[in-house]
Amino acid sequence: MTKESRTNLSFDGLGIAPKIIEALDRLKFTQPTPIQHKAIPIAIDGTDIIGVAQTGTGKTLAFVIPVIQCLSRNMGHCLVLVPTRELALQVSESFQKIAPAFGLRTVVLIGGIPIQAQLKVLKKKPRIIIATPGRLVDHMNQKTVRLNEVEILILDEADRMLDMGFKPDIERILKFVPKKRQTMLFSATIPGEVVSMGTAHMKLPVHIEVAPSGTAPERIIQELYI
Secondary structure, eight states, X not given: OOHHHHHTOOXXXXXXXXHHHHHHHHTTOOSOOHHHHHHHHHHHTTOOEEEXXXXXXXHHHHHHHHHHHHHTTSSOEEEEEOSSHHHXXXXXXXXXXXXXXXXXXXXXXXXXXOHHHHHHHHTTOOSEXXXXXXXXXXXXHTTOOOOTTEEEEEEXXXXXXXXXXXXXXXXXXXXXXXXXXXXXXXXXXXXXHHHHHHHHHOSSOEEEEOOOTTSSOOEEEEEOOO
């Protein structure tokens, strides 16, 4: 994609609801990044996605917008798994910029915060759960979280989660998430373990790869029949 074509990108025409477009305008988000421009319409359509994008490419908003649009129209839930507390808080901040206008509550389940404090938020029935795998498993062991209503699953920075040894926790979590769901996996790299995870837990995902700024152009979307 050329520099000139990037400047012409717009959130209009991506299938985003007018109310969300208005919220983006208020936040001064007027031009989508390449990953947002490619991923948002596919995600809104309910298709599984494997997105290859580095931190700083705007990948968080690429799933935040479709999640909010979907949950504002039904009573489903979303689970976002991330590798670190810091990323969980960043993702939560992105949701908080738009979600409250649609009556959607979020909860962040991470280590370093007493579980009792998290239980108070869980009692308010948040529909968006942002969690590190280890802390989510802690809640599952205590039966303080149920995942049977999850309609959208996000695996953010999947390669880092696997590098940090979270694969057993992720596999356990996936056993409790409904098989009938949309799954979006974002990763800076696609090692064999990430490919295996996609093969086992996703349905015909569309593969989107966006190069970091200043490197080779983004690769075209390819549908992976795996």
